[in-house]
Amino acid sequence: xxxxxxxxxxxxxxxxxxxxxxxxxxxxxxxxxxxxxxxxxxxxxxxxxxxxxxxxxxxxxxxxxxxxxxxxxxxxxxxxxxxxxxxxxxxxxxxxxxxxxxxxxxxxxxxxxxxxxxxxxxxxxxxxxxxxxxxxxxxxxxxxxxxxxxxxxxxxxxxxxxxxxxxxxxxxxxxxxxxxxxxxxxxxxxxxxxxxxxxxxxxxxxxxxxxxxxxxxxxxxxxxxxxxxxxxxxxxxxxxxxxxxxxxxxxxxxxxxxxxxxxxxxxxxxxxxxxxxx
Ligand code: HEC
Ligand code: HEC
Ligand code: HEC
Ligand code: HEC
Numbered sequence: 001x002x003x004x005x006x007x008x009x010x011x012x013x014x015x016x017x018x019x020x021x022x023x024x025x026x027x028x029x030x031x032x033x034x035x036x037x038x039x040x041x042x043x044x045x046x047x048x049x050x051x052x053x054x055x056x057x058x059x060x061x062x063x064x065x066x067x068x069x070x071x072x073x074x075x076x077x078x079x080x081x082x083x084x085x086x087x088x089x090x091x092x093x094x095x096x097x098x099x100x101x102x103x104x105x106x107x108x109x110x111x112x113x114x115x116x117x118x119x120x121x122x123x124x125x126x127x128x129x130x131x132x133x134x135x136x137x138x139x140x141x142x143x144x145x146x147x148x149x150x151x152x153x154x155x156x157x158x159x160x161x162x163x164x165x166x167x168x169x170x171x172x173x174x175x176x177x178x179x180x181x182x183x184x185x186x187x188x189x190x191x192x193x194x195x196x197x198x199x200x201x202x203x204x205x206x207x208x209x210x211x212x213x214x215x216x217x218x219x220x221x222x223x224x225x226x227x228x229x230x231x232x233x234x235x236x237x238x239x240x241x242x243x244x245x246x247x248x249x250x251x252x253x254x255x256x257x258x259x260x261x262x263x264x265x266x267x268x269x270x271x272x273x274x275x276x277x278x
Pocket of ligand 1 (some may be wrong): 031033035036046047050051053054055056057058059063066069236
C-alpha cells in the first residue's frame with residue numbers, strides 16, 4: 001500500500017513539473033525566451049514579424065534569420081514602412097528587371113521567389129552593393145529597410161528555389177549589336193539574352209518598351225519605337241536640357257536596335273492579386 005502511495009505521489013509530481021515546464025516554454029515563446037519586453041502583442045507573434053525561433057532559449061538559435069527594424073513591418077499590410085517600400089520600388093522601377101508582387105519583367109531574379117529565403121543582411125547587401133547589371137540606387141539603411149519590408153510582404157514563403165541568373169551571351173553575339181555599337185558606352189540594358197552595354201552616364205534602359213520602365217517619354221508616356229527614333233534624332237527637341245547628344249543611325253539600325261531591346265518585353269507578368277494575409 002505504502003509503495004503504491006509513493007508511486008502515486010511521484011507521478012503527480014512528474015505531471016505537475018511537466019505542466020509547469022510546458023507553461024514556462026509557452027511563456028518563453030510568447031516573449032522570445034523572456035529576453036525581450038513584449039511589444040505589439042495585439043498585432044501578432046514575435047516570430048510572425050521578426051522570424052527567428054521563439055521556442056529557443058539561446059540567442060544564437062532564437063535569432064536565426066531574424067528581421068530587425070522596419071523590415072519587421074512586412075507582416076502588416078497597412079504598415080507605413082511597407083507603403084514607403086512600395087513607393088521606392090515603383091519610383092526606382094525595380095520591375096523593369098525583376099518580378100515583385102507578381103508583376104514585372106523577368107530579366108533578372110523573380111524576387112518573390114527568393115526574398116523570404118534570404119537573410120536580411122543579404123538583401124541589404126544586394127541593394128547596397130549591387131551586381132554589375134543592377135543599378136546602384138544609393139539607398140541608405142533608412143530606405144533599404146522599407147524596400148526589404150515590401151519585398152518580404154510580397155515574398156512567396158514556400159516557393160522552391162528558382163533563382164534565375166542573368167545569362168551571359170558570348171562576345172560574338174554582342175559583336176554585331178546595334179545597342180553595343182551606339183549606346184553601350186553610356187547605357188546598359190538587360191535583354192533576355194543577357195546584358196548589353198557597360199556605360200553609366202545615362203539611365204539603365206532595361207525593359208525600355210515595357211510598362212515597367214518609367215513613363216519618361218514625351219507626355220509622360222511609355223517609350224515606343226517612334227518616340228525613341230525622335231529622341232535619338234535630337235534629345236533636346238524632346239527634353240530641352242537633355243544631357244544626351246543626337247545619335248546618327250544608318251538605314252535599318254533603328255529597327256535592329258528596337259528589336260534587340262524589345263527582347264525584354266514579352267516575358268513579363270501581369271499583376272496578380274495582393275498576397276493573401278501577408
Ligand atoms: C537569450 C536571450 C535572447 C533570446 C531568446 C532572444 N533574444 Fe533578441 N536579443 C537579445 C540580445 C542580448 C540582443 C541585443 C543585440 C545582440 O546581442 O544581438 C537582442 C537583439 C534583438 C533584436 C535587435 C536586433 C538588431 O539588429 O537591432 C531583435 C529585433 C530581437 N532581438 C528579436 C528577438 C526575437 C523576435 C526573438 C525570438 C524569436 C529573440 N530576439 C530571442 C537576446 C535574446
Ligand atoms: C506586428 C509586427 C511585430 C510584432 C508582433 C513584434 N514586433 Fe518587435 N518590432 C517590430 C518593428 C516594426 C520594430 C521596429 C521598431 C518599432 O517600430 O517599434 C520592432 C522592434 C523590436 C525590437 C527592437 C530592436 C529593433 O529591431 O528595432 C525588439 C528587441 C523586438 N522588436 C522584439 C520583439 C519581440 C520579442 C516580440 C514578441 C513579443 C516582437 N518584437 C513582436 C515589429 C513587431
Ligand atoms: C537593370 C536591371 C535591374 C534593376 C532595375 C534592379 N535590379 Fe536587382 N538585380 C539585377 C540583377 C542582374 C541581379 C543579380 C541576380 C540575377 O542575375 O538575376 C539582381 C539582384 C537583386 C537582388 C538579389 C537577389 C538574390 O537572389 O538574392 C535583390 C534583393 C535585388 N536585385 C533587388 C532589387 C530592387 C529592390 C530593385 C529596385 C530598387 C532592383 N533590384 C532593381 C538587376 C536589376
Ligand atoms: C555619350 C553618351 C550617350 C550615348 C552614346 C547614348 N546616350 Fe542615351 N542618354 C545619355 C544621357 C546622359 C541620358 C540622360 C538624358 C537627360 O539628361 O535626361 C540619356 C538618356 C536616354 C534616354 C531617356 C531615358 C529616360 O528614361 O529618361 C533614352 C531612351 C536613351 N538615352 C536612349 C539611347 C539609345 C537607344 C542610345 C543608342 C542609340 C543612346 N541613348 C546613346 C547618354 C548617352
